[in-house]
Amino acid sequence: MVAVGGSIGTGLFLGSGAAIENAGPAAILSFILAAFINWTVAMALGELACAHPAAGSFGVYGDLYLNSYAGFIARAGYWIGLALAIGTEMVAASTYMGAWFPAVRPYIWIIVFGALLLFINLRGVGSYGRFEFWFSMIKLVTILAFIVIGAGLLFGGRISPQYTSHGGFFLKGWMSPLFAMTYAVYSFGGVEMVAVTTGESRAKEETPRAVWITFLTLTFVYVGAIVILLGVMPWNHAGVTESPFVTTFRTIRIPHAAGVMNFVVLTAALSGANATLYVASRMIFSLARTGWAPSSLGRLNHDGSPQNAVLHSSFGILFAIALVLWIPENAFRYLLGAAFTGMILSWLVSLAAHIRFRRKLSAMELSGLPLRSPLGIWGSLLGFIGVTVALIQTWLSPRTNLWSGLACLAVLSGAFVMLRKRIDSKRSLVT
Numbered sequence: 001m002v003a004v005g006g007s008i009g010t011g012l013f014l015g016s017g018a019a020i021e022n023a024g025p026a027a028i029l030s031f032i033l034a035a036f037i038n039w040t041v042a043m044a045l046g047e048l049a050c051a052h053p054a055a056g057s058f059g060v061y062g063d064l065y066l067n068s069y070a071g072f073i074a075r076a077g078y079w080i081g082l083a084l085a086i087g088t089e090m091v092a093a094s095t096y097m098g099a100w101f102p103a104v105r106p107y108i109w110i111i112v113f114g115a116l117l118l119f120i121n122l123r124g125v126g127s128y129g130r131f132e133f134w135f136s137m138i139k140l141v142t143i144l145a146f147i148v149i150g151a152g153l154l155f156g157g158r159i160s161p162q163y164t165s166h167g168g169f170f171l172k173g174w175m176s177p178l179f180a181m182t183y184a185v186y187s188f189g190g191v192e193m194v195a196v197t198t199g200e201s202r203a204k205e206e207t208p209r210a211v212w213i214t215f216l217t218l219t220f221v222y223v224g225a226i227v228i229l230l231g232v233m234p235w236n237h238a239g240v241t242e243s244p245f246v247t248t249f250r251t252i253r254i255p256h257a258a259g260v261m262n263f264v265v266l267t268a269a270l271s272g273a274n275a276t277l278y279v280a281s282r283m284i285f286s287l288a289r290t291g292w293a294p295s296s297l298g299r300l301n302h303d304g305s306p307q308n309a310v311l312h313s314s315f316g317i318l319f320a321i322a323l324v325l326w327i328p329e330n331a332f333r334y335l336l337g338a339a340f341t342g343m344i345l346s347w348l349v350s351l352a353a354h355i356r357f358r359r360k361l362s363a364m365e366l367s368g369l370p371l372r373s374p375l376g377i378w379g380s381l382l383g384f385i386g387v388t389v390a391l392i393q394t395w396l397s398p399r400t401n402l403w404s405g406l407a408c409l410a411v412l413s414g415a416f417v418m419l420r421k422r423i424d425s426k427r428s429l430v431t
Contacts, residue, residue: 008139010092010272012187012222013265015336016229017244019183023176024235025162025169027184030177031226033386034184035219040383041347043373044354045192046211050371051357053207058192058350059286065356066349068420073412074349075287078192079313080408081342082280085189087316088335089273090114091324095332096243096266100259106324113270114317121277121310123303132278135271142264143221146245150228161231182340182394185387187222189343192350208371280313281306291423337394337401341408344391351384 019027048061059075093113094106120131153159163169170176225245233248243265249257285306288298301307316335323331358366358377366372373379395402 008136008143008218008221008268008272010089010269010332010336012143012225013243013245013268014092014095014332015183015187016226017247018333018336019180019187019226020230020235020244022172022183023180024167024172025164025230026172026177027180027235028223028226028230030180030184031187031223033177034181034188034390035223037185037383037386037390038188038218039215040373040375040379040386041192041350042211042215043371043375044380044383045350046208046371047369047373048350048354048357049207049211050369058346058353059283061353061357062349065353065360069413069416070349070352072287072292072416072419073409074346075283076292076412076415077342077345077408079280079283079287079342080412081339081345082276082283083313083316084319084335084342085276085316085339086117086273086280086314087320087323088332088339089269089276090317090320091332091335093266093269093273094320094324096246096262096269099246099262106328107321110317110320110324113273114314116270117273117277117317118310118314120274121281122301122305122307132271132274135267135274139264139268139271140217140221142261143225146248146261147221147224147228150232150248154228154231159232162234163231166234166236178389178393179397181390182337182397185390186336186340186343188218189340192343192346211371277310277313281309284313285309292419334400338404338408340394341391341401341405344387344394347387348384348391351380351387354380355384 016027019030023030045058048058052060052064058078059071062071062074064071090110090113091106094109097104097109098106154161172179229244229248233244237244237247243262245265246258246261249261284293284297287293288295288309297306297309297312299306299308316339319335320331323334327334354373355377358380375382391405395405
């Protein structure tokens, strides 16, 4: 539920609108391709998590099978991406609240919801888990209901399918599905949280089941939802000023359904932010415990929560406030693009580490894994190529993402060099 909760949020409920704007009905193909990429990542992480359950997850895999630089940028980049992703959820939540309270400034809602998130995450993991379970269940059940109702309307003949209306399926061009890949792949971001949470799971035997349930749930929900969404709603009604799911219910005129759906997408944004803050704090906690972040971030409070790590991981909330004050019309897109780069670094390192892992694994060791990728090394190679294409596309449109992405890599590389010198000097003093 942590992985599902972290995935089903703004990426689907609001980011799908941006994907439809870029590709029209062909955005369906973007989500299908993103599902395949997500499968390769899920299988790679599933195998690695079964062999090495750890709170540091893909950072540990990078250390073990690549090098310390890969392990560092995977964890530190992912942490930055997660912290900024919290900001996207906050911007989305303020957008949804604007439908009910248009006179209230968006930054007010970001402050209120940010305080709620900190209150939940500064307590024990049990409190967080209960909150996240029910919030995840609300949005999951609602999306399933949306798929069932939409399918009934389409197959029952009450609504004419919109797939080829308003210019055709590929009205934005044959390459348009690639232009929407950023939003589609970002929507699937969260499957890696299964690996992150193995450090706090009861038994590693639960990992294969968690990986498969997460992947199958997200694939059915995302692909099913986008197929129904584009079948019911004219694509040119989509955007990021309102969730396309709310727009759909407003279009088909089911009484009060738009208001109910707005409540659901609000809970989805809060749930996504909640799960993201949880994983971000564990990521910086892992870095602190291995010497790659200040030691104060590796301490637990009396409830077993990494309090300092949680507080430092919430800086995306401040970014969200700043953006809605100065560039409210593009706040969501800019934050999403920056968060995407951090998430993708973790996927690239995970896939590369899995390739090395498989090459070193003996046939006997492979047979002993409770979860095995059907595509093996080839699946990770294909996934690596797909993720790289999605990253390049993200950096080229808009160009702001390119400079922010390169700046992020430069900062991470500089931090690695400085921290590596400090760690080496400490080790030399010990010896």
